[in-house]
Amino acid sequence: MFRDFHSASRFSGQAAPFKSETTQHRDYKGNRMSSEEIVLYGDDILRKPTKPVDLSNSDLKELIEHMIEVMREAPGVGLAANQVGIDKRLFVYDVGEGPSAILNPKIIKQRGKEIATEGCLSIPGLQGDVRRAAAVVVEGLDPDGNEVRVEADGLLARVFQHEIDHLNGTLFIDRADPDTLAWVSEVETEEE
Numbered sequence: 001m002f003r004d005f006h007s008a009s010r011f012s013g014q015a016a017p018f019k020s021e022t023t024q025h026r027d028y029k030g031n032r033m034s035s036e037e038i039v040l041y042g043d044d045i046l047r048k049p050t051k052p053v054d055l056s057n058s059d060l061k062e063l064i065e066h067m068i069e070v071m072r073e074a075p076g077v078g079l080a081a082n083q084v085g086i087d088k089r090l091f092v093y094d095v096g097e098g099p100s101a102i103l104n105p106k107i108i109k110q111r112g113k114e115i116a117t118e119g120c121l122s123i124p125g126l127q128g129d130v131r132r133a134a135a136v137v138v139e140g141l142d143p144d145g146n147e148v149r150v151e152a153d154g155l156l157a158r159v160f161q162h163e164i165d166h167l168n169g170t171l172f173i174d175r176a177d178p179d180t181l182a183w184v185s186e187v188e189t190e191e192e
């Protein structure tokens with residue numbers, strides 16, 4: 001999961017567009033849910049590569065809706081299935097153009113390098129600078145099972161790489177420049 005504390009070029013805080021007035025959220029089984037259900041650092045599921053999505057699974061759309069709700073509630077701009085405890089290769093994202101999901105995503109092209117500050121809802125409060133490709137092309141399936149190919153740069157490219165890392169059991173702290181890793185207080189997010 002990806003949060004946006006400062007601006008489009010600095011990540012990891014509260015993503016203002018996703019703030020929700022709603023206090024009663026329900027998960028896909030009807031239970032009350034909140035960002036508190038996000039799996040935190042230390043849980044093994046964050047460290048294991050996820051299993052490819054089986055499209056015959058009828059609960060898939062409910063799972064995606066659930067993940068979008070959790071992402072909004074957090075709030076954040078991306079969320080991988082294993083961050084809600086589900087061993088499936090899919091993630092949801094919303095960088096301000098509406099929520100979407102990619103199943104069985106794969107980066108097929110990348111170019112350039114860009115360093116930006118990231119954080120992760122599974123490691124709340126920690127930030128660090130991560131060098132990633134500046135632009136990527138991701139292929140996968142949409143929730144209906146149609147093949148999709150998304151070209152991304154900027155924030156979206158970063159979200160894609162961060163979330164696909166999650167699906168491979170990799171966390172941003174594995175890639176961050178150790179000298180830049182620092183705990184920050186949410187109180188500092190004055191731009192929200």
Ligand SMILES: [Zn+2]
Binds near residue numbers: 119
């Ligand atoms: Zn994350």
